[in-house]
Amino acid sequence: MSAGIDLENVCCDFGTFRAVDNANVSIKPGEFFSFLGPSGCGKTTILRMVSGFIEPTEGAIKIGGKDMRGTRPNQRPTALIFQNLALFPLMPIWENISFGLEVRGVDKATRRKKAEELLKLVDLPGAADKMVSQLSGGQKQRVAIARALAVEPQVMLLDEPLSALDLKLRQHMRAELRAIQKRTGVTFIYITHDQGEALAMSDRVGVMSQGRIQQIAEPRDIYDNPVNGFVAGFVGENNIFEGDVGPASAGMAGMSGPHGAFRARIAPEAQGKALKLYVRPEHTVLTTAKAAENSVEMEVTEVAFEGAFISVHGVAAAGKRLSAEVKNDGVTVVPGVGEKVYASFDAARALLLPDATVRE
Amino acid sequence: MQDLLRRYGTGLTTIFCLLVAFWILVLVILPNFSMLFESFFPYLPVVELGGPKDVFTMQNYEKILANPIETSWFGVPVTIPIHVSTFIDTVFFSALVTLMTLIFAYPLAYFLAKVAHPKSIPTLLLLLFIPMWVSEALRAFAWYIILTFNGPLNALLKALGIIDQGIRWQNGVFTSYDAIVIVLTYCYVLFMLFPIYTAITSLDTNQIEAAEDLGSPWWRTHWRVVIPHAKPGIASGCVMVFMLSAGSLLVPTVVGSTKANWFPQTIYTWFNDALDWNTGAAYSMIFLLVCIIFVILAMRVFKVKLSDIAK
Numbered sequence: 001m002s003a004g005i006d007l008e009n010v011c012c013d014f015g016t017f018r019a020v021d022n023a024n025v026s027i028k029p030g031e032f033f034s035f036l037g038p039s040g041c042g043k044t045t046i047l048r049m050v051s052g053f054i055e056p057t058e059g060a061i062k063i064g065g066k067d068m069r070g071t072r073p074n075q076r077p078t079a080l081i082f083q084n085l086a087l088f089p090l091m092p093i094w095e096n097i098s099f100g101l102e103v104r105g106v107d108k109a110t111r112r113k114k115a116e117e118l119l120k121l122v123d124l125p126g127a128a129d130k131m132v133s134q135l136s137g138g139q140k141q142r143v144a145i146a147r148a149l150a151v152e153p154q155v156m157l158l159d160e161p162l163s164a165l166d167l168k169l170r171q172h173m174r175a176e177l178r179a180i181q182k183r184t185g186v187t188f189i190y191i192t193h194d195q196g197e198a199l200a201m202s203d204r205v206g207v208m209s210q211g212r213i214q215q216i217a218e219p220r221d222i223y224d225n226p227v228n229g230f231v232a233g234f235v236g237e238n239n240i241f242e243g244d245v246g247p248a249s250a251g252m253a254g255m256s257g258p259h260g261a262f263r264a265r266i267a268p269e270a271q272g273k274a275l276k277l278y279v280r281p282e283h284t285v286l287t288t289a290k291a292a293e294n295s296v297e298m299e300v301t302e303v304a305f306e307g308a309f310i311s312v313h314g315v316a317a318a319g320k321r322l323s324a325e326v327k328n329d330g331v332t333v334v335p336g337v338g339e340k341v342y343a344s345f346d347a348a349r350a351l352l353l354p355d356a357t358v359r360e
Numbered sequence: 361m362q363d364l365l366r367r368y369g370t371g372l373t374t375i376f377c378l379l380v381a382f383w384i385l386v387l388v389i390l391p392n393f394s395m396l397f398e399s400f401f402p403y404l405p406v407v408e409l410g411g412p413k414d415v416f417t418m419q420n421y422e423k424i425l426a427n428p429i430e431t432s433w434f435g436v437p438v439t440i441p442i443h444v445s446t447f448i449d450t451v452f453f454s455a456l457v458t459l460m461t462l463i464f465a466y467p468l469a470y471f472l473a474k475v476a477h478p479k480s481i482p483t484l485l486l487l488l489f490i491p492m493w494v495s496e497a498l499r500a501f502a503w504y505i506i507l508t509f510n511g512p513l514n515a516l517l518k519a520l521g522i523i524d525q526g527i528r529w530q531n532g533v534f535t536s537y538d539a540i541v542i543v544l545t546y547c548y549v550l551f552m553l554f555p556i557y558t559a560i561t562s563l564d565t566n567q568i569e570a571a572e573d574l575g576s577p578w579w580r581t582h583w584r585v586v587i588p589h590a591k592p593g594i595a596s597g598c599v600m601v602f603m604l605s606a607g608s609l610l611v612p613t614v615v616g617s618t619k620a621n622w623f624p625q626t627i628y629t630w631f632n633d634a635l636d637w638n639t640g641a642a643y644s645m646i647f648l649l650v651c652i653i654f655v656i657l658a659m660r661v662f663k664v665k666l667s668d669i670a671k
Contacts, residue, residue: 051573074575086566090588099584100574151574 002187003064003077003154004029005050010059012045019045021211023059027189027204029154032181034190034198036234037208043191046208047157050189051080063155074103079148080157084164085140087132093119093143094128100151118146122180138169145180155187162197174201195235199223207231209356227267230356232278239284239322239343241277241296245352253352258318262294264350273354283349284324286312286335291344298322300339310334314343399641420642443626447647450623451654453537454605458552460545461601462594465552469593470586473560474568488550496547500614503543504530507615536619543615544605551604552597559593560586592668599655606651623647 005027012020020042027033035043048054049061052073061068063077073080079100088096095102097118098111106114112128119125122142132140141161148156158177162170178201181188192198198205199219206216207230215227226232229240243257245266253266255277264277290297298314305311310326312335322343326332335341364373400416408414427442440448476484491499506513507529514526532538563586571581587594612622627647630640659666 053569053573073569073572074577078573080570080573082566082570084564084566086564086570088567088571088585091584099571099576102584103575103577103580147574 002029002185004031005155005187005189006060006062006065007046007050008060008062010046010049010056010061012042012049012054013057019211020049020056023213025206025213025216027187029064029187030185032178032188032190032201032203034192034202034205035208036192036195036198036205038193038234041208042211043208044159047080047159047189047191050155051078051157052076077154078157079151079153079155081144081148081159081161083159083161085144085161087140087143087147089132091132092128093130093132093135096132096143097146097150099147104151114150115146118150119143121149121183122146123176137165138173141165141173142176145177149180149184149186153186155189156181158188158190160192163192163194170197177201199235207234209234214356225267226278226351226353228356229276229278229353232351232353237281237323238278239281239324239345241320243277245275252347255352259296259316259320262350263347264294264352265348266352270352270354275352275354277350278353279345279350281311281323282309282325284322284343284345286324286326286341287344288341290342294347294350295342295344296320296322297340298343300335300337300341303334303337314341316343395641396645398638399645401638403636403638420639421646423639424643424646443623443643446621446626447623447650449537449621450606451650453535453541454544454602457541457544457548457605458598458602460541461549461552462598464545464549465556465597466590466594469553469556469560469590470582472557473563474565488553492550497610497614499547500543500611503539503546504615507539507542530615530617532617532620536617539615539617540612540620540622543611544608547608547611548601548604551600555593555597555600556590557593559590563589591662591664595659595662595664595668598658602655603651606647 005025007023007025010020010023011018023042023046025033035046037043045054049056050063050068052068052071052075055069068076088099091099094112094115097115098106101111101114116125116128119127122145124139124142124146127135127139127143132143135143144161162173162177165173174197177188177190190198190202199222202219204216205219205222207214207222209230215222215231217225222231223235226235232238241255241257241259241262243255243259243262246254246256248266248268248271251265251268252263253271255262255264255275262277264279266275285291287295296316298316298320300312300314302313303310304313305328306325307328309328311323312326313321313323316322324343326334364376368376399420400418401414402417402419404411404413424443424447425441428439429442429445430437430439431445432438472481472484494502505511508514509526509528513529514523517523518526527533529542530539567585567589568581571585572578576584607624608622609624609628612620612625616622616625623643624647627640627643630636630643634640
């Protein structure tokens, strides 16, 4: 029913521009896998290569262990949901959904029945005879999903399908998509530039930049243990310090720079590279007294109320901008603008990371 | 109207309205109305105009039913008035020209709109347009030369060894209208191409890809997605080519065989050779009316609305 996908040393060139550079990933059957990255990072190119609209310049794409080179999109066991959905506006909803079955020579009564079943599955009963233009954005979304599911694909490919929806609907559709994926057991490959979406829905996430896959890991790992500065910066906010890194011992290393001496975690493979220290604002604590280690004095310049938390921005020595998130729990004291406080963090929460992996 | 007034002021708006009114009234309605009026009166010497013979009559219309001849359609012998026979041939072969232009124009329009590299489009369009800069008369004469017995087409086919003997193209290989159909198709293919090209350009490429992704072979994608979208363009192209072909006088005169009569030639003969403007007017009215009915019927059959064509 569902198939795994293997990308083996996949490269894709457009003229002299390398859109995808040596991508290697093995996606398990039934997995919800997201490619996350800024626009132009090559994630859509990967999706179009898997669906068959582009052939990789080098490397192999395997679906269910079978090399797909030379197989046209209409012969692949994949179904693509386009960013603009690409529903057929001149067909009623049920014909849209059953188009893939029509192609396969299924008779009209069976197609109609199947379309109505799928409309129930995506929670849109009674829409069979409506036209595409009569539906709202969220409803069109569901029709697109039903149309893709109708051909019983082994792999569903989704190209930022939620980006056109408003925030409330987007959050609702996230849960819905995840539920449909669990119910059908189909392998999902999801493309997005929205880190919240990728982290909330996926089993695993591949973060991409400039055509290269930077890190493949579970969402929590991506956020807590990014492998480099790009991943850390793309999935969340950071306070960043520069300095000279000392020798590592027991996974920790010291760093000394213009803002003082720090201690942070270091990955074995990062040793010996040019590193910076990254720490998340929510792991940065504000105190009036200097802490024992990892503490920087800053002057508060802005206090932004965000609801569940309060974002405090400040400037340390040499114009270094720092920020911290203070929980809005009614207990923690929030400093006012102009106050001098110490921004401190736990060494176990800070990471020494290299910059993004780029091609040599 | 309010919008027009606000944007251009009273002076310009009045000029616009007067020009449009002049066009519709003086250049369209009045001449046609005068023709309709004249068609109901007999052709008389000047001295008898306004005399007792100058009365309302249907005799001009009745003339089309005179002079039955024996001819055959697809092997079936029929006896039919000569002008009605010409008339039916004209409508039939105009429809054939329309079909031929459609067969040539649709793939080309699809290629230009969806396949060709955007950078090469201006060059390709220019290449298509250059022949249009030459007058229709010259193009018809050029084809006359191409199709003559000792002309370049026969020479080429002989040189390639495809034929031993020259073919008399103007007499016709399949029907006596072959040359007319070929040249009309050539002359009017662009009138079919551009409406279809414009229609296909507005189709979202993702829809074509979506159909393919769902497993559709290329012909089904065209049948279910591209052609339905391009239908208004196809319809307006068909109406234009059909009306232009049916109304063409020059091409049949230049390349037509002695056996091929085109209805506009018959009308021309009434006006110019017989100097009987009244009967010519009656024939023109019949031709106009039947062509309009034919187009409306075709639109009904293909489920196209008039508003689609006007787009």
